[in-house]
Amino acid sequence: MKIAALSSATGASVATLKYYLREGLLHPGVATAVNQADYDDSHVRRVRLVRALVDLGHLSIAEVASVVAAVDDVDVPIHDAFGIAQDAMVPDRPRDDDRHASARSLVDALVARHDLRVRPDAEARNMLADALVHMAEFGLVDLASPAADGSAQFDAYAELFKQWADHEIAFVPDGDRSEMVEYTVVGTLVVEAAMSAIRRLALEDASERRFGDSGRR
Amino acid sequence: MKIAALSSATGASVATLKYYLREGLLHPGVATAVNQADYDDSHVRRVRLVRALVDLGHLSIAEVASVVAAVDDVDVPIHDAFGIAQDAMVPDRPRDDDRHASARSLVDALVARHDLRVRPDAEARNMLADALVHMAEFGLVDLASPAADGSAQFDAYAELFKQWADHEIAFVPDGDRSEMVEYTVVGTLVVEAAMSAIRRLALEDASERRFGDSGRR
DNA sequence: ATCAACGGATAGTTTCACTCTCCATTCCGC
DNA sequence: GCGGAATGGAGAGTGAAACTATCCGTTGAT
Numbered sequence: 448m449k450i451a452a453l454s455s456a457t458g459a460s461v462a463t464l465k466y467y468l469r470e471g472l473l474h475p476g477v478a479t480a481v482n483q484a485d486y487d488d489s490h491v492r493r494v495r496l497v498r499a500l501v502d503l504g505h506l507s508i509a510e511v512a513s514v515v516a517a518v519d520d521v522d523v524p525i526h527d528a529f530g531i532a533q534d535a536m537v538p539d540r541p542r543d544d545d546r547h548a549s550a551r552s553l554v555d556a557l558v559a560r561h562d563l564r565v566r567p568d569a570e571a572r573n574m575l576a577d578a579l580v581h582m583a584e585f586g587l588v589d590l591a592s593p594a595a596d597g598s599a600q601f602d603a604y605a606e607l608f609k610q611w612a613d614h615e616i617a618f619v620p621d622g623d624r625s626e627m628v629e630y631t632v633v634g635t636l637v638v639e640a641a642m643s644a645i646r647r648l649a650l651e652d653a654s655e656r657r658f659g660d661s662g663r664r
Numbered sequence: 665m666k667i668a669a670l671s672s673a674t675g676a677s678v679a680t681l682k683y684y685l686r687e688g689l690l691h692p693g694v695a696t697a698v699n700q701a702d703y704d705d706s707h708v709r710r711v712r713l714v715r716a717l718v719d720l721g722h723l724s725i726a727e728v729a730s731v732v733a734a735v736d737d738v739d740v741p742i743h744d745a746f747g748i749a750q751d752a753m754v755p756d757r758p759r760d761d762d763r764h765a766s767a768r769s770l771v772d773a774l775v776a777r778h779d780l781r782v783r784p785d786a787e788a789r790n791m792l793a794d795a796l797v798h799m800a801e802f803g804l805v806d807l808a809s810p811a812a813d814g815s816a817q818f819d820a821y822a823e824l825f826k827q828w829a830d831h832e833i834a835f836v837p838d839g840d841r842s843e844m845v846e847y848t849v850v851g852t853l854v855v856e857a858a859m860s861a862i863r864r865l866a867l868e869d870a871s872e873r874r875f876g877d878s879g880r881r
Numbered sequence: 882a883t884c885a886a887c888g889g890a891t892a893g894t895t896t897c898a899c900t901c902t903c904c905a906t907t908c909c910g911c
Numbered sequence: 912g913c914g915g916a917a918t919g920g921a922g923a924g925t926g927a928a929a930c931t932a933t934c935c936g937t938t939g940a941t
Binding site: 492495498499502503505524525526529530533536540557558563564565566569571572574575577578579581582584585587600601604605607608609611612613615616617619629630631633634635637638639640641642643644645646647648649650651652653654655656657658659660 | 709712715716719720722741742743746747750753757774775780781782783786788789791792794795796798799801802804817818821822824825826828829830832833834836846847848850851852854855856857858859860861862863864865866867868869870871872873874875876877
Binding site for chain 3: 912913914917921923926928930931932935936939940941
């Protein structure tokens with residue numbers, strides 16, 4: 448498969464593919480001559496992975512590059528690669544203040560309460576803490592006495608997702624290493640997007656029931 | 665409250681606040697002189713809303729502006745404003761191909777199956793269809809015969825979120841109109857982010873159980 | 882009285898994700 | 912076997928986005 452074929456197989460322009468090659472998002476094809484290379488299925492999958500990460504995960508090209516580096520490093524065991532990729536999927540934001548710190552301790556307590564085996568420095572912890580900080584600003588949770596408010600919901604989420612996650616991870620088919628890592632990475636983001644969309648549909652439905660024409664107040 | 669006070673209350677620089685004023689993200693304060701204006705709580709909340717939309721929702725400033733316009737237009741009933749805001753919260757992407765169309769018909773079927781009262785042109789439908797297209801590319805669902813694969817999961821999601829959404833919308837406190845719209849808007853994104861983070865923690869846990877040291881294969 | 886802060890406007894900066902243009906090969910169809 | 916298109920590689924250029932900086936004349940606090 449030549450670059451033009453890869454382009455039409457993925458929908459990305461040749462110029463974009465060259466750019467991805469330069470940035471290391473796309474591994475080089477097998478050179479058949481000084482100005483000729485052969486691409487295969489792995490390149491098609493890779494471009495799709497990049498697009499999924501960018502479109503659905505809102506990752507920057509640099510962040511995608513670090514995900515890809517973890518996927519490609521064959522010395523890294525599959526679970527570790529998933530961890531690295533997961534960290535890269537959390538946008539890095541300046542986190543300075545102490546509200547983040549107190550939110551973070553709530554997160555750590557949640558993780559311990561549900562016996563989740565998660566690295567102490569997993570970025571997902573900070574991601575949740577960030578969300579809590581924003582929620583606190585709108586009075587959706589109280590960081591000081593969380594038990595008193597709606598954040599008990601999170602324990603329900605945690606239990607539920609724990610079961611579903613087992614299913615999802617079990618669903619990952621045996622295959623070659625990079626295929627499995629790609630699968631878990633893309634599954635993380637794509638199912639997230641799908642869940643969010645379904646939740647929005649449900650929210651609009653609930654809003655219509657409370658505020659809509661049929662229940663105008 | 666002067667602009668410097670607003671700045672330190674929100675963490676945004678004075679220059680940034682001026683920029684938000686220019687772009688219409690922030691309503692003007694009450695002018696007390698030709699070069700003096702007074703800001704209040706509504707401005708603080710507004711800046712927080714903008715930051716939540718940008719940080720957690722990955723919305724562009726232009727998209728935030730359209731959300732804000734819906735929030736501020738007092739002629740729009742609360743439910744309609746929420747719909748407009750929801751549409752603005754879906755990143756607009758070029759959607760041309762027929763894979764999107766077939767994914768979209770699956771979405772519409774799901775909506776009908778669960779009796780969700782959602783506008784036919786709600787952007788959340790396209791958001792879910794986009795996610796399905798990406799999933800299909802990785803073989804996570806089969807757009808042709810969806811019943812045969814894991815997409816039955818979606819019906820479970822839909823039922824669950826429908827219940828939770830009712831709770832969440834019921835949880836919105838009575839208040840003035842813009843406060844309620846802000847509440848639903850920020851709730852949409854912020855709970856999404858929290859759920860995603862919790863799910864990632866659960867996925868890392870599940871990955872560790874299947875692929876980690878303790879279960880190395 | 883002075884000097885920092887203010888609003889308003891315009892211009893400048895940085896980053897990002899491409900996109901364009903060259904070039905010297907190489908391939909493909911006739 | 913020849914001519915035009917495609918290729919890899921590298922550099923420069925582009926346009927949008929999200930601020931940031933500077934300037935100005937006015938005002939408020941000390």
